Amino acid sequence: MTTMTETSARFREFKMPDVGEGLTEAEILKWYVQPGDTVTDGQVVCEVETAKAAVELPIPFDGVVHELRFPEGTTVDVGQVIIAIDVAPGSGDAPAPAADPVQEPVEEPEAEAEPKGRTPVLVGYGVAESSTKRRPRKGAPAAPEAAAVAAAVQAELNGHAAPAPAAAPSVPAQGGAAGGRPLAKPPVRKLAKDLGIDLATVVPTGKDGVITREDVHAAAAPAPAASEAPAQAAPAPVAAEAPVATEPTAVPDSARETRVPVKGVRKAIAQAMVGSAFTAPHVTEFVTVDVTRTMKLVAELKEDKDMAGVRVNPLLVIAKALLVAIKRNPEVNAAWDEANQEIVRKHYVNLGIAAATPRGLIVPNIKDAHDKTLPQLAEALGELVATARDGKTSPAAMAGGTVTITNVGVFGVDTGTPILNPGESAILAVGAIKLQPWVHKGKVKPRQVTTLALSFDHRLVDGELGSKVLADVAAILEQPKRLITWA
DSSP states (O other): OOOEEESSSSEEEEEOOOOSSSOOEEEEEEESOOTTOEEOTTOEEEEEEOSSOEEEEEOSSOEEEEEEOSOTTOEEETTOEEEEEESSTTSSOOOOOOOOTTTSOOSSOOOOOOOTTOOOOSTTSTTSOOSSOOOOOSOOOOHHHHHHHHHHHHHHHTTOOOOOOSSOOOOOGGGSSTTOOOEEOHHHHHHHHHHTOOGGGOOOOSGGGEEOHHHHHHHHSOOOOGGGOOTTSOOOOOGGGGGGGGSOOOOOGGGGOOOOOOOHHHHHHHHHHHHHHTTSOEEEEEEEEEOHHHHHHHHHHHHOGGGTTSOOOHHHHHHHHHHHHHHHSGGGSEEEETTTTEEEEOSSOOEEEOEEETTEEEOOEETTGGGOOHHHHHHHHHHHHHHHHTTOOOGGGGSSOOEEEEEGGGGTOOOOOOOOOTTOSEEEEEOOOEEEEEEETTEEEEEEEEEEEEEEETTTOOHHHHHHHHHHHHHHHHSTTHHHHTO
């Protein structure tokens, strides 16, 4: 989609692009430029987080940054203008940037008549339609107060609580100015909507009557007892309440909880898991296997000169074992097409690896893993893990998976019942490898043992097929020479 517009010969605007596959919004994590900075074609200007990954956005032209439309921490719809660039600096006085949308944001702006003959410049002025709507300011605070308001609101958008005022503020009626619309930022309005809170009923504590997240959470929390009334309310001189002043202040119940907005990767995880769990009928089978020989093979491969420079671990051999099992049972590598009522057989394997990152669970996949040699597979696994750890996994790297491996053993867990990645037919969970007593050649000996769990979509994978796949993986890990004889 087109991500830039031209408001005049001098100014261009850059819109939030669809950096994934049909994504509708992204959160601005960090701005790398500020108004007045010079930028060049291809220069990264910001980092955004979509429902799938964090992505850096380059600007597609040269110029000087005129305006940043949204602060860090704001979720912006795809297609909205996020930055304006002066592509012909020095050709005259540039119009002032649009008013800070953080100060008095609204969702439904009031109409304002435009004087005839006004030359259109940036979006939000003149005859050009604005993609970021603003309400005319009804009164600006004094310069020092305006700076304090901006700082408080910016801190709130970045997820930091605004500093508490030295004295109880004068609270305008209905959370707004002179009976007007309650003042709140877009994220706060969205939070109130999600919690079912009417902003007109919320008592604001922010500067100049701005409603904060804490105000919304307080309104959503159960009403505290009379003895826990906030200090801002002017206490009536009732003699019966005098003893309360000598007792420790009770901690409100709301202070014992923290509410985290569901967005970005976490939102995508929730939607995907709910969609998968309640769409595909899951079946999970388990097998416990002696992997002592596999662990010996891993130790030998680490010393092999052909594997120099790549990471060798049990996951590598397990991945290769699953690929061989799929080759022996190709019907398992399929997808269910509900719209066309068809089973889509895949003649390739894009092997997903579930990875825990600071932003949440992601499942990037190794494209055409079935065609890779063991050294190539090891190299691809290493790159996948490093990229995920750095938070640089692209949406394309997470698209098109066919089967997945999740290694819960790294957390010391024996096994689990994994949920399918949407659109895939199977997922293999690998448990912790532990030294356990095991009957080997008629005698009880300490052996390295693990438990495997395979979940599959029972619409297209019958119990027999699923059992064969799991049994093949276990047989290879017990006797790794089958990687050669079966391949």
